[in-house]
Amino acid sequence: MTEKTLTELNIRTYQHLDMEDVIHIWKECxxxxxxxNPKLDIQRKVKTQNDLFFVAELxxxxxxxxxxxxxxxxxxxNYFAVLPQFQKSGYGKQLLEFGEKILFDKGCPKxxxxxxxxxxxxxxxxxxxxxxxxxxxxxxxxxxxD
Numbered sequence: 627m628t629e630k631t632l633t634e635l636n637i638r639t640y641q642h643l644d645m646e647d648v649i650h651i652w653k654e655c656x657x658x659x660x661x662x663n664p665k666l667d668i669q670r671k672v673k674t675q676n677d678l679f680f681v682a683e684l685x686x687x688x689x690x691x692x693x694x695x696x697x698x699x700x701x702x703x704n705y706f707a708v709l710p711q712f713q714k715s716g717y718g719k720q721l722l723e724f725g726e727k728i729l730f731d732k733g734c735p736k737x738x739x740x741x742x743x744x745x746x747x748x749x750x751x752x753x754x755x756x757x758x759x760x761x762x763x764x765x766x767x768x769x770x771x772d
Contacts, residue, residue, distance in 0.1 A: 633684060635717055637724045640672065640679040640691075647688040648681065655707040663772035667705070678728065682708075682721045690717055694725040694737075701729040701737040713747075719755055740764055 640648065649664045658664055671679050671693055682690035689712045695702040703725065708718040729737060738760070741748045749759075 635690070635720050636683040636686075637680055637721060638683070639677060640668070640681055642672075644681050644688060648691050651688065651691055651707050651709055652705060654709055657705060657707055661768070661772060666772050678725070680721065680725060682717060684712070684717065690721050692721050692725050694729060696729055696732055696734050701734040703737055703739040706739070718751065722755060 645665065645668055648668065649658075652658050652664055668679075675695055678694040678696065680692045680694070681688045682692075690706075690708040692706045693704040695704070703722075706718070706722070708721070726737065737757075739752070739757070741752065
């Protein structure tokens with residue numbers, strides 16, 4: 627039996643020219659919601675922690691995105707997405723481990739993320755890569771309407 631060789635991703639920080647590709651990935655992965663303007667979400671991230679906003683390329687094509695954050699207490703992961711045709715290939719795990727290492731190197735003790743309760747594929751993915759469900763309730767309050 628031969629082992630599947632995974633092509634190494636080129637993971638780099640987001641650049642303005644990536645916007646349309648990034649938004650396309652988010653749409654393909656069902657991450658866009660009517661109350662979140664993706665262009666504004668990108669602009670906000672770029673203004674605060676652009677160094678933690680990553681895209682992953684395969685053969686010069688962006689196939690995945692991840693917005694990491696660190697507030698000095700906890701790390702966060704948002705807009706983690708891999709184009710559907712590249713899911714279950716190990717590329718998401720590569721991107722996730724890349725971001726985890728960056729946060730670890732910054733002294734981040736824990737990463738939090740939120741998943742919609744009906745997103746079973748995402749729940750299964752995070753379970754498979756070592757994440758556990760926290761016994762918490764997530765609250766939110768919109769300060770700016772998009």
